[in-house]
Amino acid sequence: MAAPPPFDAFRYAHAHRGEVAWLCQNTNHLVPPEVIRGAVETALRERRYEGYPLASGEPELLELVARDFGRPGLVPFLTSGGTESLYMIARALLSSGDEVVASDPSYLIIHRFIELAGARTVNLDIYRPPFRLTAERVAEAIGPKTKMILLIDPLNPLGSGYPREEVRAIAELARDHRLTLLNDVTYRDFSEGHALAAEFAPEETVTVWSVSKNCGLAGLRLGGLLATPERVQTVARYNTNDLGVNIFAQVAATAALRTKASWIGKVVEQTRKNGARIRDVVARVPGTTLPVYPSRANMMVIDIAATGIDPEALQQELLKRHGVFVRAGNYLSPTHGREFVRVSFSNPPSDIDRFEASFPTVMRSLRPVPATAR
16 A cells, blocks of 8 residues: 655645634734725726736836835836745846855755855854854855855844844845845845845845735735846846736735834734734743844744654644644754754734644644653
8 A cells, every 4th residue: 555645734724714723824814904905906906907018017006115125226117026026036136156145044944045046055054142243254255256245134034133234244244245136135124224235335235125014915926026126127038027027016015015014013912912913822832942032024933852742743743633834944054954943923813822822732742742751
């Protein structure tokens, strides 16, 4: 008899999506639905799906993005999610043999795109204080093949953020060495006092943004990049959306950004309260810790290495038995992925209730039995 196929957590979760607390993908479930619903329903009634959108993007949306960043001289470019921008940037700006200073843990999809361009990442281990890159370590890693620095701020998966002076110092390294600084700022709205690298090195910096997390629009897939017109033109050679980005995504993003100032504060406030509740739960489970707290994003990692529990086993048990979906760390770190799970928390308090009830129970059930007790 053939062995059963391995458990597919995402297939299971999507099949039971009405029953699952989605704490696994840093998605935002707190944006008031009325912010989006009316605009999308109007576009649907107007049957805007029948025609191609304006290829360059809805003018109001582009204006709102530019205003949101507040960097004169830099222009936004729309893509199907920030992920597509990351792919385009890697293909357009890197060549075979190039090196990119990056980190481990990290958002490894970017590393994969870098490899597809024939380049390689020089991964600095940041799974120790201060749990982020420092200008000193970046400077030490720069070599003759270095072409880019990857600065994810706040950092997925750890939730760590960069002080303004550290961003300045890393940006100055990029400027002095004539390197591209790829600044992924997907979670910046959750980070108090966030600083854009483009403020300090506008010519060298390519900023990648998304409305997936701040505006709660992950399913509509819209993001983009922000850079000088010349740099945008270089990257846009790899654009496959020459007929424009999904019109419903643009309409929803326009509505969200138009009103963001009225609701983002409450979203961040609830996110912080949820993070504090998760901290309290973790503190009650022996052998588990939060390497970074408070998170400057809407996610953080729970280190379970001292418990001897496999993160994938924890992920599966929480999901199948309790309907709570967290993410095993192997997705985010080649070196430390078997030491932690990532949990996100821009969620209604009821989702955190379910985590609070299930996490200690599952940890007790999975904890290995000491040999002396057998």
